Amino acid sequence: MEFFGSPAKFLPLNSPKGILLYGSLITLTVFNPFLGIIAIALTILISQARENYGILEAGGIPVVEPTWFLGSEPNYHKTILHFADIERCKKFGGIWGSYVGRTPQVYVTDPELSRLIFVKDFVHFADRKEADFGSALLNESFDYLPGEKWKLVRTNMSPLFTTSKLKQMSDVISDSASEFMNHLSSQCDEKGRLKIDCKKCTSTWLIEMFARTTLGIQLEDGKNPDNKFAEAFREMMGENAEYNLLYTLSLSFPFLSYFSPAFSDEPTKLIESTFRQVIQSRKKQIESGGPTNSKDFLDVLVGLWNRVGTEEFKNLGITELTIVGQAVSFFLGGYDTSSSLLSHLLFYMADNPEVQEKMNIEVMSALKKKGAGGGGGGIDHDLIQDSEIPYISACITESLRLAPPVLRTERICTKDWSYKGISIKKGTQVMLAAWAANRNPKVYPDEPEAFKPERFLPENKAGLEPYAFTTFGFGPRNCIGTRFAFETLKLFTCNLVKTFRVEKRADTQLKYKGGAYLMLAFSSVYLDLVKRE
Numbered sequence: 001m002e003f004f005g006s007p008a009k010f011l012p013l014n015s016p017k018g019i020l021l022y023g024s025l026i027t028l029t030v031f032n033p034f035l036g037i038i039a040i041a042l043t044i045l046i047s048q049a050r051e052n053y054g055i056l057e058a059g060g061i062p063v064v065e066p067t068w069f070l071g072s073e074p075n076y077h078k079t080i081l082h083f084a085d086i087e088r089c090k091k092f093g094g095i096w097g098s099y100v101g102r103t104p105q106v107y108v109t110d111p112e113l114s115r116l117i118f119v120k121d122f123v124h125f126a127d128r129k130e131a132d133f134g135s136a137l138l139n140e141s142f143d144y145l146p147g148e149k150w151k152l153v154r155t156n157m158s159p160l161f162t163t164s165k166l167k168q169m170s171d172v173i174s175d176s177a178s179e180f181m182n183h184l185s186s187q188c189d190e191k192g193r194l195k196i197d198c199k200k201c202t203s204t205w206l207i208e209m210f211a212r213t214t215l216g217i218q219l220e221d222g223k224n225p226d227n228k229f230a231e232a233f234r235e236m237m238g239e240n241a242e243y244n245l246l247y248t249l250s251l252s253f254p255f256l257s258y259f260s261p262a263f264s265d266e267p268t269k270l271i272e273s274t275f276r277q278v279i280q281s282r283k284k285q286i287e288s289g290g291p292t293n294s295k296d297f298l299d300v301l302v303g304l305w306n307r308v309g310t311e312e313f314k315n316l317g318i319t320e321l322t323i324v325g326q327a328v329s330f331f332l333g334g335y336d337t338s339s340s341l342l343s344h345l346l347f348y349m350a351d352n353p354e355v356q357e358k359m360n361i362e363v364m365s366a367l368k369k370k371g372a373g374g375g376g377g378g379i380d381h382d383l384i385q386d387s388e389i390p391y392i393s394a395c396i397t398e399s400l401r402l403a404p405p406v407l408r409t410e411r412i413c414t415k416d417w418s419y420k421g422i423s424i425k426k427g428t429q430v431m432l433a434a435w436a437a438n439r440n441p442k443v444y445p446d447e448p449e450a451f452k453p454e455r456f457l458p459e460n461k462a463g464l465e466p467y468a469f470t471t472f473g474f475g476p477r478n479c480i481g482t483r484f485a486f487e488t489l490k491l492f493t494c495n496l497v498k499t500f501r502v503e504k505r506a507d508t509q510l511k512y513k514g515g516a517y518l519m520l521a522f523s524s525v526y527l528d529l530v531k532r533e
């Protein structure tokens, strides 16, 4: 087994193992050239697959023992990676390494290391790994833009998330949420029940709501879970895709990824053309001096669009597709994460009936206090402040802690880094293992695996270590939509608990998919919505 040594480059000719290996290859080629060439090709492939072995150990990082040539994760496609992270954190502590195929990856859960890597020493870890999603549009996604290109887009997008902008969008989100509840009510049977697939149901609303808030358009048939725009997004994200052995093999032998692209390019066509049309029609509106929403999302996109072709944009490689890609990545960044979170929140609520009763009492009394009574409307930006609905806010935060939709927040080390005997080499991927980090028993000593919203009530949360809540990442490249996400989640949840109870069904289960390495992937979670009197 130890033909290739470790770390494996090609074996030196003058070593005993080298003489044995190269001698055997030459002999085989002389007697059977066909088999000999195959053996030489395999030798080269395997040596390449092992080329990074040893790098992590040399930096003082404990590693998940690699196999002969499939890295540390020979069953990657079957492994539920966030559970693996939890187990490894228990075994190794706050930092460990793994060879994912041939890529050395470092996993961090220790709050102090997270602060250093993601915030203080950001210049060493400013980018994410260059990605090829098999789609030109997705390759322009904001999350994966490199260095200066990312900086320019981020600087232009940040002003969209100020308090005043958020308040402006909040009315649209709130109208959309209450309309959606009315729609769900109208779908209930004569006993006031409706079976839902949590992710499909909540993502339908989120996509419709995003279209309204960011693009200012109303989707045709937007409340129908099977509407073509929502379906295109789900297909593009490969929601029904399963990882297979070919995927695991492609991690060690990247040429195989050509046969198993991560995302599907076909549905991006509908999405790309819709976004292009919307941007171009706002551009025309602005050029003809028509009224606009003054610096909303579309105005920012049009501003960037008008700079395509300038020297600065040419140098940075920013094209029209880059601009469309930003609109798409806001949808993706927002809808998939939020629907994943809402599915977990609904599951925890169904699992804890007493919790949802408290949530209902809280929202009803906040409405009463406001003078809005029990009838429609009233749930708006002011009502969803933490001071008005501390318990509901705590339930949302606890769900975010327990089930972070982004399993691992990633960075690539662009400059060698070291700290107290640990060194990370340029080219290594660094992952914040969110599921494990958020269960830190030193920070959440009371049953870290359990759903306990009380942890985040105002009287309890003050002393919590901020770097042990990793759900939105950290530092200059953290989630730009955090405040928007909280606004959305709170408006939806308040409307939901006011209108419905959530109940488990005989077929309710929460089953995670293997191989998902970035975004949480799970099979349909079915629950019943039951209308409140």
Ligand code: HEM
Pocket: 142, 143, 144, 154, 329, 330, 331, 333, 334, 335, 337, 338, 341, 404, 405, 406, 409, 410, 470, 471, 472, 473, 474, 475, 476, 477, 478, 479, 480, 481, 482, 484, 485
């Ligand atoms: C529950 C909801 C959400 C969760 C858990 C979440 C989580 C995350 C995480 C972990 C990151 C990576 C942060 C890092 O690398 O440090 C991220 C990045 C990002 N998120 Fe979110 N997100 C959510 C909602 C949203 C929403 C609503 C939007 C848009 C309105 C959004 C847009 C983005 C974008 C554009 C990035 C890339 C930022 C950059 O690279 O500079 N996210 N998000």
